[in-house]
Amino acid sequence: MVRKIQMGEGRAGVDAVRSGSAGRAETATAVRYLLQLLEERAPGKSVEVRVPPFGAVQVVQGPQHTRGTPPNVIETDAETWVALATGALGWDEAVASGAVSVSGTRADISPLIPLRP
Template identity: 45%
Template sequence: MPVIKESDIFEGETALKKWSQSARELAHTAHSMDDLLTIYPKLSRREMAMAVRYSLYMLQLRAPGPGVEVRVAPFAAVKVLEGPKSDPHNLTPPDVIELEPDVWLRLVCGITNWSQEKDAGHISAMGIRDDLSSLLPLPIG
């Protein structure tokens, strides 16, 4: 099942741009790293879901493969990067990364970076490919 319906791609792109613009405005008023690590523009639940799903879709296009599962609960999960596939008995790949929606979108939009969020304890990652810093931020048109 795709992470986003083809008919929802434009809505997702629009939602991500809206989140990014709001986050950048908030980032300009940030006085510390702690301020940046708490940026979370408020969108409707549907807009948040579409922004997350669209950004995960873009990640899949950038790094296709079955090796790492990226979970952004409660909205979506995708498998990316080459590597061992999931065990046929439990369907979970050997590498799993879990993030909250606000953390994921800050990374996607370049508000914060992987090491900042990881050091703050905002990323749960296990496996040898537990770092997506080379893929983020994503280009936002």
């Protein structure tokens, strides 16, 4: 079982990333905390959100895959994920710029973000 990141620890990691002072450990904590919040907000297995090398979650109710690459995938880097999840960057802007790779008809999580104001 994966350890749940507590709010204080997660927020500290997010704040460190947003201020530009985060090391690898704080970045990993921030990414995993925000993925955890997304998973809590939209449980399911129809969309995979990947933030390599720090984490990935399956979210959103609907058809689920069981083998191979899922049909609905979102992938981005850590800084972009934190910006999206906190509302510092808009979904459409991130997708249009190529900062977020999106595949599949269900891979639009814009209604679910930001995760925290």
